[in-house]
Amino acid sequence: MIIDCHGHYTTEPKDLHRFRKDQTAAANAKDKAAMPPRSGLKMSDAEIKESIEGNQLKLQRERGTDLTIFSPRASGMGHHVGDESVSREWTEICNDLIHRVVTLYPKNFIGVCQLPQSPGVPPKNAAAELERCVKMGFVGCNLNPDASGGYFNQPPMTDKWWYPFYEKMVELDVPAMIHVSGCCNPAQHTTGSYYLNADTMVFMQIILSDLFKDFPTLRFIIPHGGGAVPFHWGRFRGIALNNGKPELAEIMGKNIFFDTCVYHQPGIDLLTKVVPIDNILFASEMVGAVKGNDPKTGFGFDDTKRYIENAPLTAADKAKIFEGNAFKVYPLLKNQIAKQAA
Amino acid sequence: MIIDCHGHYTTEPKDLHRFRKDQTAAANAKDKAAMPPRSGLKMSDAEIKESIEGNQLKLQRERGTDLTIFSPRASGMGHHVGDESVSREWTEICNDLIHRVVTLYPKNFIGVCQLPQSPGVPPKNAAAELERCVKMGFVGCNLNPDASGGYFNQPPMTDKWWYPFYEKMVELDVPAMIHVSGCCNPAQHTTGSYYLNADTMVFMQIILSDLFKDFPTLRFIIPHGGGAVPFHWGRFRGIALNNGKPELAEIMGKNIFFDTCVYHQPGIDLLTKVVPIDNILFASEMVGAVKGNDPKTGFGFDDTKRYIENAPLTAADKAKIFEGNAFKVYPLLKNQIAKQAA
Numbered sequence: 001m002i003i004d005c006h007g008h009y010t011t012e013p014k015d016l017h018r019f020r021k022d023q024t025a026a027a028n029a030k031d032k033a034a035m036p037p038r039s040g041l042k043m044s045d046a047e048i049k050e051s052i053e054g055n056q057l058k059l060q061r062e063r064g065t066d067l068t069i070f071s072p073r074a075s076g077m078g079h080h081v082g083d084e085s086v087s088r089e090w091t092e093i094c095n096d097l098i099h100r101v102v103t104l105y106p107k108n109f110i111g112v113c114q115l116p117q118s119p120g121v122p123p124k125n126a127a128a129e130l131e132r133c134v135k136m137g138f139v140g141c142n143l144n145p146d147a148s149g150g151y152f153n154q155p156p157m158t159d160k161w162w163y164p165f166y167e168k169m170v171e172l173d174v175p176a177m178i179h180v181s182g183c184c185n186p187a188q189h190t191t192g193s194y195y196l197n198a199d200t201m202v203f204m205q206i207i208l209s210d211l212f213k214d215f216p217t218l219r220f221i222i223p224h225g226g227g228a229v230p231f232h233w234g235r236f237r238g239i240a241l242n243n244g245k246p247e248l249a250e251i252m253g254k255n256i257f258f259d260t261c262v263y264h265q266p267g268i269d270l271l272t273k274v275v276p277i278d279n280i281l282f283a284s285e286m287v288g289a290v291k292g293n294d295p296k297t298g299f300g301f302d303d304t305k306r307y308i309e310n311a312p313l314t315a316a317d318k319a320k321i322f323e324g325n326a327f328k329v330y331p332l333l334k335n336q337i338a339k340q341a342a
Numbered sequence: 343m344i345i346d347c348h349g350h351y352t353t354e355p356k357d358l359h360r361f362r363k364d365q366t367a368a369a370n371a372k373d374k375a376a377m378p379p380r381s382g383l384k385m386s387d388a389e390i391k392e393s394i395e396g397n398q399l400k401l402q403r404e405r406g407t408d409l410t411i412f413s414p415r416a417s418g419m420g421h422h423v424g425d426e427s428v429s430r431e432w433t434e435i436c437n438d439l440i441h442r443v444v445t446l447y448p449k450n451f452i453g454v455c456q457l458p459q460s461p462g463v464p465p466k467n468a469a470a471e472l473e474r475c476v477k478m479g480f481v482g483c484n485l486n487p488d489a490s491g492g493y494f495n496q497p498p499m500t501d502k503w504w505y506p507f508y509e510k511m512v513e514l515d516v517p518a519m520i521h522v523s524g525c526c527n528p529a530q531h532t533t534g535s536y537y538l539n540a541d542t543m544v545f546m547q548i549i550l551s552d553l554f555k556d557f558p559t560l561r562f563i564i565p566h567g568g569g570a571v572p573f574h575w576g577r578f579r580g581i582a583l584n585n586g587k588p589e590l591a592e593i594m595g596k597n598i599f600f601d602t603c604v605y606h607q608p609g610i611d612l613l614t615k616v617v618p619i620d621n622i623l624f625a626s627e628m629v630g631a632v633k634g635n636d637p638k639t640g641f642g643f644d645d646t647k648r649y650i651e652n653a654p655l656t657a658a659d660k661a662k663i664f665e666g667n668a669f670k671v672y673p674l675l676k677n678q679i680a681k682q683a684a
Contacts, residue, residue, distance in 0.1 A: 145529075146529075151493050151494065151495060152493065152494070152527060152529045152530060153527070153529070154529060155528070155529070156529050185494055185495065186497065187487075187488075187494045187496065187497070187498050187543060187547065188494060189543075189546045189547070189550070189581075191577075191581065192546035192577070192578065193542045193545075193546035193547075193570075196539075196542055196570045196574060197535075197538075197542060197570075200535045200539055200542075201529060201530050201531075201535045201539060203535075204531045204534035204535035205529065205535075208531070224574070224577075225573065225574070227570055228535075228538045228539075228542065228569055228570035228573060231567065231604065231609050231612060231613075232566070232567070232604060232605070232609060233606050233609060234604070234605030234609060234632070234636065234643055235533075235534070235566075235604070235605045235631060235632055236534065237605075237606070237636070237643075238605060238631075238632035238634065238636065238643040239631075239632060241634070242632065242633060242634055262573065262574060262576070262577070263576030263577045263579075263580060264575050264576030264579070264616070266575070266612050266616055267574060267575065267576060267612070269612075270608050270609070271573075274606070289577060289580075289581075290576070290577055290580030290581060290584065291580075292580065292583070292584055294576065294579070294580065295583070301577070301579075301580040
């Protein structure tokens with residue numbers, strides 16, 4: 001079984017975009033009366049099916065992957081828009097929509113939720129939505145380290161500000177993918193620099209901390225191959241060692257995992273060479289950051305399965321990346337697959 | 343000749359630190375009367391010699407490099423401290439100190455200046471200091487894309503806000519290394535994530551712009567191996583191509599260069615495999631971000647010469663990285679070497 005741990009619903013029904021546009025306008029105008037009603041959303045099963053079958057499901061079949069751990073569009077989370085109540089309304093709608101996709105295609109998708117984060121609002125306020133989604137069969141969440149949308153002005157993820165939320169994650173036994181949303185800072189480009197910078201930032205926050213002493217079973221997936229970390233493995237190793245910390249491989253242990261959203265062969269070769277195989281999860285981020293085919297290979301930039309297959313790895317290592325590691329990182333996955341198959 | 347294009351004076355005489363501490367305290371207290379006088383600075387030639395001979399010069403000799411393009415401590419620029427006048431005073435002192443080092447060791451060091459940037463202050467205000475330093479024999483500058491010290495809230499470097507400064511760079515025929523300073527944002531770690539994030543951010547700003555149509559001879563060195571870019575070469579290529587831009591190699595052309603401050607062999611192998619050799623400059627960043635020896639190799643993390651020597655490259659390609667490319671990026675270098683040898 002090939003499990004893609006990082007897919008977003010980026011082909012949503014168009015009325016979802018209408019709703020969000022109206023909601024954003026009302027939030028910006030601070031006009032509660034102009035807020036669009038949730039009951040006004042028109043998204044038929046037929047529309048959802050068409051959007052999935054022509055995109056994510058088509059690519060699953062063409063590329064030969066089996067299951068996508070599926071969450072709302074990351075750039076659409078928009079935690080910086082409006083206040084906490086706006087974020088909560090939008091988050092519930094997006095998560096319910098993922099649940100509908102999973103219900104329509106129970107063998108192909110399993111849910112991961114977005115969270116009702118908002119600038120300055122304690123992460124513990126997102127615990128209830130995580131719990132609601134896990135009850136619906138979700139196996140993890142996307143946790144945003146920068147609700148500001150581009151200015152990196154939240155407390156580091158090692159700060160006790162985050163701890164009540166981590167307690168809920170540990171209680172439910174679900175991991176978080178560290179994932180920022182769309183960037184409203186003109187200096188950073190959402191998918192080009194902002195995503196990668198957040199990944200690198202959070203890894204660096206963690207390695208000098210005692211976070212996993214406080215939460216030995218807390219698990220983070222740092223997407224996009226861990227940002228800049230594998231390329232600068234020596235820099236991060238050196239900084240860790242110079243600060244009295246152990247080797248990065250030991251720090252990552254059973255707590256930090258990188259995905260394979262790295263869109264060229266030399267990048268995947270480096271990732272799988274320097275990062276412990278036990279800490280790598282297969283992912284494509286499709287349909288996502290980089291669409292279209294690489295003119296030099298003729299294959300999709302985000303067809304990361306090909307890069308893993310072509311990497312100089314044993315069959316056992318490839319099996320860990322494609323499947324085995326995912327069951328360890330997402331303990332709820334096995335039962336949820338069985339439940340959805342029934 | 344082996345030219346290290348990225349060295350900082352990180353072993354400054356201790357009275358410089360005393361001065362800066364007093365200056366920062368006065369700036370934070372907005373107390374002009376408490377500003378330390380420049381004339382009070384006590385930094386003898388003997389002290390400078392000791393600091394250089396036991397560190398940068400010692401490492402040059404041990405590692406077999408010949409010339410370091412040398413600038414003030416990057417993390418010490420601190421453009422977010424105080425206002426423009428504080429930044430200007432501090433900058434002049436730091437640049438004058440580099441000039442003293444170069445004068446004491448004319449065969450080993452050539453100067454690059456820091457600039458009197460300040461949050462919200464137009465970069466054109468830094469043109470006069472660049473001109474002053476070039477008259478002293480400096481061959482380039484360090485240009486900070488984020489004077490805030492960690493919040494990335496300046497206009498992108500493709501914004502016309504920067505253009506008057508670029509005009510001065512073009513007129514003087516000097517390149518800029520894109521380099522942020524010490525981070526005052528607790529979410530980012532200065533050398534671990536902030537430096538790399540700034541590198542990645544600026545590369546991404548540039549590749550979707552027409553900056554080099556407006557300034558065909560403008561040259562930027564993006565340090566630390568180009569941040570996350572080589573590892574995510576496919577992502578950046580795909581984004582550029584999807585936006586109607588050419589291949590990254592063509593975009594970089596004679597305008598963007600990455601240095602070799604990447605502290606492990608697999609990273610250098612990736613860098614030299616995906617980035618055009620003509621766009622790579624040898625550098626170590628020593629004595630800098632990561633001190634000490636890698637326990638796995640027994641050699642300094644920042645002994646990047648070894649990684650280049652061990653990379654699967656032709657002698658001609660290594661010569662470009664070690665020497666040839668530097669003369670193209672720093673047109674003033676050749677004459678300045680001759681002048682300082684005399």
